[in-house]
Amino acid sequence: MTQAAPTAAPLSQRQKMEFPYKHSTGPTIGRFYAGLKEQKKIWGQRVAGQGVVVPPLGYSEIDASEAGEWVEVSDRGTLTAVALVHHPIADLHPSAKPFAFVLVKLDGADTALAHIVSDNLDTAKVGARVQAVWAADDKRSGTLRDIESFRVVG
Amino acid sequence: MSKLRNVAVVGFAQLPVVARDEHRTATEMLYPVVRQALQECGVHRDGIDYQIAGSTDYMDGRPFGFVAALDVMGAWPPRQDLHLEMDASFCAYYAWVRMQAGECDTAIVVGHGKTSEGDPQRVLNLQLDPYYQAPLGLDPTSTAALQASAFLARGAATAADLAAVAARNRNNGVRNPDNQLRSPTTANELAQSPWAVEPLRQGYLPPVGETATCMVLAAEGKAETLCDKPVWIHGVDHRTELQTLGARDLSRSAGAKLAAERALAMAGLAKAGDVDVIELMAANPAEELILLEALGVDPRAGKPSINPSGGALCANPVMSTGLIRLGETFRQLSGRAGEHGVAGASRALAHAAQGHCLQTNIFWVVGSQRRWS
Numbered sequence: 030m031t032q033a034a035p036t037a038a039p040l041s042q043r044q045k046m047e048f049p050y051k052h053s054t055g056p057t058i059g060r061f062y063a064g065l066k067e068q069k070k071i072w073g074q075r076v077a078g079q080g081v082v083v084p085p086l087g088y089s090e091i092d093a094s095e096a097g098e099w100v101e102v103s104d105r106g107t108l109t110a111v112a113l114v115h116h117p118i119a120d121l122h123p124s125a126k127p128f129a130f131v132l133v134k135l136d137g138a139d140t141a142l143a144h145i146v147s148d149n150l151d152t153a154k155v156g157a158r159v160q161a162v163w164a165a166d167d168k169r170s171g172t173l174r175d176i177e178s179f180r181v182v183g
Numbered sequence: 184m185s186k187l188r189n190v191a192v193v194g195f196a197q198l199p200v201v202a203r204d205e206h207r208t209a210t211e212m213l214y215p216v217v218r219q220a221l222q223e224c225g226v227h228r229d230g231i232d233y234q235i236a237g238s239t240d241y242m243d244g245r246p247f248g249f250v251a252a253l254d255v256m257g258a259w260p261p262r263q264d265l266h267l268e269m270d271a272s273f274c275a276y277y278a279w280v281r282m283q284a285g286e287c288d289t290a291i292v293v294g295h296g297k298t299s300e301g302d303p304q305r306v307l308n309l310q311l312d313p314y315y316q317a318p319l320g321l322d323p324t325s326t327a328a329l330q331a332s333a334f335l336a337r338g339a340a341t342a343a344d345l346a347a348v349a350a351r352n353r354n355n356g357v358r359n360p361d362n363q364l365r366s367p368t369t370a371n372e373l374a375q376s377p378w379a380v381e382p383l384r385q386g387y388l389p390p391v392g393e394t395a396t397c398m399v400l401a402a403e404g405k406a407e408t409l410c411d412k413p414v415w416i417h418g419v420d421h422r423t424e425l426q427t428l429g430a431r432d433l434s435r436s437a438g439a440k441l442a443a444e445r446a447l448a449m450a451g452l453a454k455a456g457d458v459d460v461i462e463l464m465a466a467n468p469a470e471e472l473i474l475l476e477a478l479g480v481d482p483r484a485g486k487p488s489i490n491p492s493g494g495a496l497c498a499n500p501v502m503s504t505g506l507i508r509l510g511e512t513f514r515q516l517s518g519r520a521g522e523h524g525v526a527g528a529s530r531a532l533a534h535a536a537q538g539h540c541l542q543t544n545i546f547w548v549v550g551s552q553r554r555w556s
Contacts, residue, residue, distance in 0.1 A: 041205070050313070054314060058315070079430065084427075112329045140429050
């Protein structure tokens with residue numbers, strides 16, 4: 030008697046892996062985030078070869094020298110890049126409705142901060158002036174979203 | 184340039200790129216590809232000195248995912264083996280370096296991974312730093328759109344140029360049987376496709392796809408015994424740039440420019456325009472135009488032939504896309520490119536990139552003649 034082979038239809042196995050991490054933000058990134066949370070201020074560092082770097086890393090990405098003094102920069106700036114997300118990805122993107130990822134060169138800074146614009150998206154173009162929209166005092170927790178978003182001004 | 188060891192690509196095999204190969208595991212996909220590459224060279228795997236694989240663990244859904252390739256490449260008798268979490272084109276570089284050191288004469292390089300089994304946008308978000316960039320939720324399509332917007336804002340190209348570049352690649356790709364996208368199209372049609380992330384449209388981007396790839400490399404003396412037309416490596420260089428997107432000029436690729444200049448200099452060539460074929464790993468048309476600007480090549484000139492395979496827009500299997508570019512130059516120069524062959528091609532440039540917004544770039548210069556005598 031021949032043995033019948035099992036069905037040839039391919040099966041699959043679902044796996045969901047979650048590995049929670051708790052990253053220390055260290056003295057430099059931690060101070061940047063403390064500035065957002067406690068002071069509603071945006072701090073950068075003066076860095077050889079790069080000028081005022083926001084957000085700061087504590088060293089120069091150009092020549093590896095140690096970063097210099099802390100410098101407060103404005104919460105207003107200019108968009109240097111705009112990616113308009115028409116179809117946000119759930120559980121990844123910071124908004125369920127259309128928004129724009131942007132790079133913002135804040136006044137007083139020489140590098141650009143990655144963030145988002147949430148409203149008036151048709152005005153979010155490279156070169157547009159933007160202003161930080163701060164989260165309420167009891168909502169700021171020391172993350173990038175202590176600035177909820179940037180809004181286009183003027 | 185001092186004299187180096189002549190090393191050649193002597194074999195290349197891949198599976199046609201598909202959206203999802205639900206009938207095989209990654210290992211089972213790689214198995215026939217390695218066997219085919221070795222068979223075409225007329226060598227058994229115990230005749231290969233060195234092996235190296237490119238894969239990414241988050242995509243595999245298992246740490247140390249490279250072990251999936253070990254049995255297929257060889258793990259007995261105990262083998263010299265290396266793994267990179269990079270596109271397999273970069274793996275080929277390390278095999279080349281080992282040959283320059285005189286530590287091996289033959290090597291196989293593989294790329295593997297089932298992109299369809301996870302979520303590439305989510306996985307590739309994790310390439311960014313976990314403090315400032317990844318927590319914002321940036322995905323590779325969005326960072327590519329940021330780069331495209333900076334490029335367009337500089338005035339270096341128009342939206343119509345993006346559509347034209349995408350259409351050229353897609354129409355070239357019709358003749359390549361290994362491509363995932365093989366339907367002819369027009370710039371107008373692509374320019375009317377829905378937005379992916381503006382300013383990039385869905386028609387400008389490749390779909391998720393998967394394959395397995397294997398390349399055989401051999402040094403002079405061995406190469407001639409493994410292949411009727413070895414394709415010799417004349418130059419190679421790779422360069423990486425800053426991780427912080429906002430600290431770079433995204434509208435240019437300084438790393439690609441330097442890597443190409445160094446690779447061309449090693450090859451004894453004055454400019455990129457001296458080759459017959461250029462294969463770029465550009466996952467959208469803005470990347471291609473940024474790379475061509477770095478190379479000083481005008482895509483409207485008609486020569487060199489740019490992406491006769493259709494490029495990454497027609498098939499973009501993570502971890503293999505760059506190795507396919509090098510494999511395509513092997514096909515072109517060894518008379519194996521079939522319907523998309525460029526007649527008379529004797530020199531070519533192959534590129535691969537890694538990271539968001541062309542952060543890391545490698546360029547290979549290859550030729551049908553030996554570089555060093």
